[in-house]
Amino acid sequence: MNPTPFFSNLKCRECGRLYPKQAIHVCDFDFGPLEAAYDYEAIGKVLSRKVIESRPHTMWRYRELLPIDGDPTVGAEVGFTPLIKADRLAKILGIRELWIKNDTVNYPTLSFKDRVVSVALSRARELGFEVVACASTGNLANSVAANAAAAGLKSYVLIPADLEQGKVLGSLVYGTQVIGIHGAYDQVNRLCSEIAGKYGWGFVNVNLRPYYAEGSKSMGFEICEQLGWRIPQHTVVPMASGSLLTKIHKAYKEFIQLGIVADTPFHMHGTQASGCAPISHAIKRGTDIVKPVSKPDTIVKSLAIGTPADGYYAIHSMKQSGGSAEDVTDEEVVEGIRMLAEYAGIFAETAGGVTVAGARKLIESGHIGAGDSAVLCITGHGLKTQEAIVGKCGAPRLIAPNLREFEEKIYAPDAAAASI
Amino acid sequence: MPSVRIPTPLRKLTGELEVVQAAGATIAEVLHSLDQAFPGLKERICDDAGQVRRFVNVFVNDEDIRFLEESATPVKDTDEISIVPAIAGG
Numbered sequence A: 001m002n003p004t005p006f007f008s009n010l011k012c013r014e015c016g017r018l019y020p021k022q023a024i025h026v027c028d029f030d031f032g033p034l035e036a037a038y039d040y041e042a043i044g045k046v047l048s049r050k051v052i053e054s055r056p057h058t059m060w061r062y063r064e065l066l067p068i069d070g071d072p073t074v075g076a077e078v079g080f081t082p083l084i085k086a087d088r089l090a091k092i093l094g095i096r097e098l099w100i101k102n103d104t105v106n107y108p109t110l111s112f113k114d115r116v117v118s119v120a121l122s123r124a125r126e127l128g129f130e131v132v133a134c135a136s137t138g139n140l141a142n143s144v145a146a147n148a149a150a151a152g153l154k155s156y157v158l159i160p161a162d163l164e165q166g167k168v169l170g171s172l173v174y175g176t177q178v179i180g181i182h183g184a185y186d187q188v189n190r191l192c193s194e195i196a197g198k199y200g201w202g203f204v205n206v207n208l209r210p211y212y213a214e215g216s217k218s219m220g221f222e223i224c225e226q227l228g229w230r231i232p233q234h235t236v237v238p239m240a241s242g243s244l245l246t247k248i249h250k251a252y253k254e255f256i257q258l259g260i261v262a263d264t265p266f267h268m269h270g271t272q273a274s275g276c277a278p279i280s281h282a283i284k285r286g287t288d289i290v291k292p293v294s295k296p297d298t299i300v301k302s303l304a305i306g307t308p309a310d311g312y313y314a315i316h317s318m319k320q321s322g323g324s325a326e327d328v329t330d331e332e333v334v335e336g337i338r339m340l341a342e343y344a345g346i347f348a349e350t351a352g353g354v355t356v357a358g359a360r361k362l363i364e365s366g367h368i369g370a371g372d373s374a375v376l377c378i379t380g381h382g383l384k385t386q387e388a389i390v391g392k393c394g395a396p397r398l399i400a401p402n403l404r405e406f407e408e409k410i411y412a413p414d415a416a417a418a419s420i
Numbered sequence B: 001m002p003s004v005r006i007p008t009p010l011r012k013l014t015g016e017l018e019v020v021q022a023a024g025a026t027i028a029e030v031l032h033s034l035d036q037a038f039p040g041l042k043e044r045i046c047d048d049a050g051q052v053r054r055f056v057n058v059f060v061n062d063e064d065i066r067f068l069e070e071s072a073t074p075v076k077d078t079d080e081i082s083i084v085p086a087i088a089g090g
């Protein structure tokens, strides 16, 4: 291990007080979030497009901008998912140019959460934790379970008891301790805050949250690099806590500061499900005061966070960048999932449906210009949330195994047959 | 008296006590008497205008006071109040 001089401290986002790089996540004075602080001058001396391009295709090619000391020991293969130009989807959504950042195929658990977990668990090891845990709406639990299993760490994942079967099984299979809580995510989260305070486990999104959150920046770095080293005009991001959106924004700003990309205009847009849209509703009301949703009611369980930790900062990211927010009904979510599948060949989970349907509305309303270019962040795989679309994409047509039935019921082109 | 669960970042002020008792018929009154017993505590929880800070959640039993009457929320002697940092989860 060769400790890097680039990541110096944790720093309160509210008051700027500095803290040591320990398992702490809030400022003692104002409860503001602690964030990783870097020495950008030192980073600027060693990091360039050329250096990045010479490294393996994983999120760790940007390692100077990720908050661990040594080399990553958990999830070293995560990231660098495809960025796809989606011309057919662009046409149907009514926009000139459209890209899909496809984290449905992120390694190893098919959601962007592998990015945050790779950083959090690598740091957890550096800090000496043997037990790691999380409060999750499903994807994070899958990722903690898998990555902890690979690393030989003991893990507990706490989830709302009513998650989709794919998300529950997708944790159980790794032999983790899966704890279902009778309650909504926000209650799970509160319990985890209390457990983390009491037992000193490494909770990736509680006391390790400053490290966890930075992992999301890698999605923004990759988007820039894969677009040919530039920032997209519009980026559309699904929001639960609002952390991913905030961190993609931060990634763009860091690349500008380091001179890795040009300082071109860009807009951050956030999407939520209408049954739990505290951030989108605040933006629409024109305020930065996020009114919590006490009883989320949506099929989009992965985004069902009623008291979003980074709501305030996500709102400021969208405002500062001249972006906007939108929310969509459950029916629109299903349409979004189907459009993405039928026009881009990508099967996303409910959060992906939110992003596609939200983008469609933002284009329709002119918040995203029809002549512009946009990147949609598609963050999790559809096989995990099958309940959401079962019975809504038709059913297979059933026939007996013989040619007569095939021609009678499926394909009986009288004329075509003659022309063979 | 209602009991109050103190989060880790504030335990330096309570001599590492996790749960303390504090008199009061509303959240505002409880915070006031907490501050009498542990000077400096209220300033951590409330901003200069006396409002609970953006990044602090206060619960009476299981309900966030933002869904009740904010700092005017009434409390009974048997209630358990929790102060929980808001920055978590995702």
Ligand SMILES: Cc1ncc(COP(=O)(O)O)c(C=O)c1O
Pocket (backbone or CB within 6 Å): A111, A112, A137, A138, A139, A140, A238, A239, A240, A241, A242, A243, A244, A245, A302, A303, A349, A351, A379, A380, B089, B090
């Ligand atoms: C698939 C998916 N997309 C997006 C998000 C939003 O993440 P954040 O909490 O960073 O806003 C989540 C969070 O759980 C998720 O599971």
Ligand SMILES: [Zn+2]
Pocket (backbone or CB within 6 Å): A012, A013, A014, A015, A016, A017, A027, A028, A029, A030, A031, A032
């Ligand atoms: Zn602070």
